[in-house]
Amino acid sequence: MTNLETQIIALIWTVVKIVCIVLPLMICVAYLTYAERKVIGYMQLRIGPNRVGWFGLLQPIADAVKLLHKEIIQPTLSNHYLFAVAPILSIAPALAAWAVIPFMPNVVLADINAGVLYLFAMSSIGVYGILIAGWASNSKYPMFSAMRSAAQTISYEIAMGFAFVGVLLAAGSMNLQTIVLAQQGGIWHWYALPLFPLFIVYWISGVAETNRAPFDVAEGESEIVAGFHVEYSGMPFGIFFLAEYANMILISTITSLLFLGGWLSPFEHIPLLGKLTSFIPGIVWLLAKIAFLLFVYLWMRATFPRFRYDQIMRLGWKFLIPVALVWLCLVAVAVVVKFPPWFN
Amino acid sequence: MTGYLSAYFSILVFIGIGIVVGLVPILAGHLIGKKKPNPIKDSAYECGFPAFENARLPFDVRFYLVAILFILFDLETAFLFPWAVTLRTTKIAGLVAMAIFVGVLVLGFIYEWRKGALEWE
Numbered sequence: 001m002t003n004l005e006t007q008i009i010a011l012i013w014t015v016v017k018i019v020c021i022v023l024p025l026m027i028c029v030a031y032l033t034y035a036e037r038k039v040i041g042y043m044q045l046r047i048g049p050n051r052v053g054w055f056g057l058l059q060p061i062a063d064a065v066k067l068l069h070k071e072i073i074q075p076t077l078s079n080h081y082l083f084a085v086a087p088i089l090s091i092a093p094a095l096a097a098w099a100v101i102p103f104m105p106n107v108v109l110a111d112i113n114a115g116v117l118y119l120f121a122m123s124s125i126g127v128y129g130i131l132i133a134g135w136a137s138n139s140k141y142p143m144f145s146a147m148r149s150a151a152q153t154i155s156y157e158i159a160m161g162f163a164f165v166g167v168l169l170a171a172g173s174m175n176l177q178t179i180v181l182a183q184q185g186g187i188w189h190w191y192a193l194p195l196f197p198l199f200i201v202y203w204i205s206g207v208a209e210t211n212r213a214p215f216d217v218a219e220g221e222s223e224i225v226a227g228f229h230v231e232y233s234g235m236p237f238g239i240f241f242l243a244e245y246a247n248m249i250l251i252s253t254i255t256s257l258l259f260l261g262g263w264l265s266p267f268e269h270i271p272l273l274g275k276l277t278s279f280i281p282g283i284v285w286l287l288a289k290i291a292f293l294l295f296v297y298l299w300m301r302a303t304f305p306r307f308r309y310d311q312i313m314r315l316g317w318k319f320l321i322p323v324a325l326v327w328l329c330l331v332a333v334a335v336v337v338k339f340p341p342w343f344n
Numbered sequence: 345m346t347g348y349l350s351a352y353f354s355i356l357v358f359i360g361i362g363i364v365v366g367l368v369p370i371l372a373g374h375l376i377g378k379k380k381p382n383p384i385k386d387s388a389y390e391c392g393f394p395a396f397e398n399a400r401l402p403f404d405v406r407f408y409l410v411a412i413l414f415i416l417f418d419l420e421t422a423f424l425f426p427w428a429v430t431l432r433t434t435k436i437a438g439l440v441a442m443a444i445f446v447g448v449l450v451l452g453f454i455y456e457w458r459k460g461a462l463e464w465e
Contacts, residue, residue, distance in 0.1 A: 014354045018361050026365070068369070071378045076386045087370065092362035099358040109358065110351040117425060118355070139388035143401065151407050154414040161421035168428035230389050235373030239366050310464035313410075317462045321417075325450065328424075329443075335431055336439050 017109055021098050029245045030060035036298050043302040070234035075137065078231065082136035087232070087239035090129025094246040097122035101253055102177045104263050104282045115176040116164055119254060123160075123209060126247060127153040130211070130218065130228045133240070137231040145227030148309060149211055149218035155316040156208040162324035163202035166195050167258045169331050170343065180262035186269035190261040194334075194342040197327045199259040201320050203293075206251035208316065210244060213301035217309050252293035253286075260289045409461055420449050 034049065034056065041048025049056035074083065100115040102108035112118065127150055134146020168174060170191055171182040183190050192199045208215040219227040229240045256262060263282030267273040307315070334343045423445065431438050456462065 010350070011357070014357050015361070018354070018358050022361060022365060068373055068376050069378070070373070071380065072370075072373050073381075073385060075388055076383070077388055084370075088363055088366035091366040092359060095362035095365060096355065096359040099355045110354045112351050112355070137388070138398075138400070140390060140401070143403075147403055147407050151410045154418075155410060158414065158417040158421065161418065161424075165421065165424045165428045168425060169431060172429060172432050174425070174429055225389070234377050235369045238373075239369060243366075313462065313464045318457070321453075325446070329446075332428075332431060332439055332442070336435055 014109075018099075021109065022095060025095070025098065025246065025249065026242070028249060029242055030064070032245045032249065032294060033063070033241070034060050035294070036301075039295065039298045040302045043299075064238070067235055067238040072234040072236060073231070075139065075231050077138045079136040079138065082132050083231075084236075086129050086133035086136060087236045087243070088129075089132060090126055091239050091243040091246065093122040093125040094243045094250060097250050100176060101257070102180065102262065103286060105177065105181075107283075108177065111175070111177065113173075113175050116168060116174045116179070116258075119176075120161065120164060123247075123250070124157060126209075126243070129240075129243065133232070134228040137228070139231050141224040141226075141230045142228045144224050145218045145230075149228065152211070152215065152217065152309075152312055152316070153209055155313060156205040156320070159201050159316060159320035159324050160205040160209065162321065162328055163195075163198040163205065164258075166198040166324070166328050166331050167191055169328070169335050170195060172335075176257055176262075180257055180264065183261045183264060184268070187261070187266045189342065190259065190264070192259040195259065195327070195331065197323050198331075199255075201324045201327075202259065203255060203296075204315075204320060206255060207297065207300065208312070210247045210251055212244075212248065212297060214304035214307050215312055216306060217312065248294060248297055249290065252290045252297070255293055256286060256289035262286055262289075406464065413456065413461065416449070416452070420446070 037059070038048040038056070049059040052058040052062045074080065097119055099110045100108065100112060100118050102111070130149045130153075131146050134142040134144075134149070137143070167179060171179040173179060173182070211218045221227075224230075229237055232240060263286040265274070265277060265280065265282070265285050267277045331343075333339075337343075424442070427434075427438060427442050434441075
């Protein structure tokens, strides 16, 4: 009996910890949509949302309330069960991936040894949501979008996998905490430097994986209206939206952890600055890196025109994969010969 | 062992909560939202026209080809993961073994490139 009680208490404790991760994450997602409209607005010399609340700060809440009150349309010809499952299938992995993300030393929900593998798996499941939504809608535009999106996502997943392998080689572990700690010793030890090509490959693949501009042919509003979620309305559409932004935050976080030293301070081991900034907790640095990468996401969307589909496939297969493969071979040799100062 | 299992159990709980986070707003939307279905609204969207054929169209075989190539390369990545983690202990032997394995795959990659399997014009 006491054994059961302790297990129930452990379960409640786990749930509390998960809520502590999910709640701030959902607030971040909501305000990322606001930041996107505001940042792109200023980049295009507009002011963005500014009516609801101070500087439009209540806009995301107003959006959520509006979406809640919209009618949920279920097309007669759609596959009803798959149609209902698709949005949930796209948000659940985007959230569940956070289980293995370390925020600071030992501040992590599940400190597993296969952390990178789990992240890879979760980011791969995301494509099912889009594919099922496109298929279940039984309508032409969602179908086209699902095809495009599936082929694009799996193409970039290969390059992404190779980038992961490069990090695993350098760190010698799949545990995310170990990977971050392996980058200790100053900003020049962050993997973005020795693995620079893989860092770029990972970032481009990450943007393509989340179907964001300039790789957003899956949505392509000028050709296939909105892609896989044309037939969705109200809250199911809102869930797709949340999933997309949650995935953006996830990709930015993984990039910060694997290549930009996670919670490590950029001023580590720098004579004066290191001492002066040592009081700042690690989580601040991690959040700053994530925020910067998210800004890059928005910046890219405001700057680059959309790629054509054949260009996307060419970039993925004929550029990113060869570059990643070549750099992987170099890193493997460097690890075996213990090339200083990074791999000794 | 119990610590190991409990870590994976909390991941399972997290996946469950992820599903709940998706489910609750949709159910709330069903409860709060209006419901005025009509046949035109519930038909498939096609720029205002009535849909004039089934949406289950035949699709380009290249999508299928990409999927097959993906399986090959993803399997390769699956082999690379454990190799990458253990390279510090397997040293030169691991390097040579993987060089042969990747070499064969690169040959296949060059072949498919030359054959034009990666062309999307």
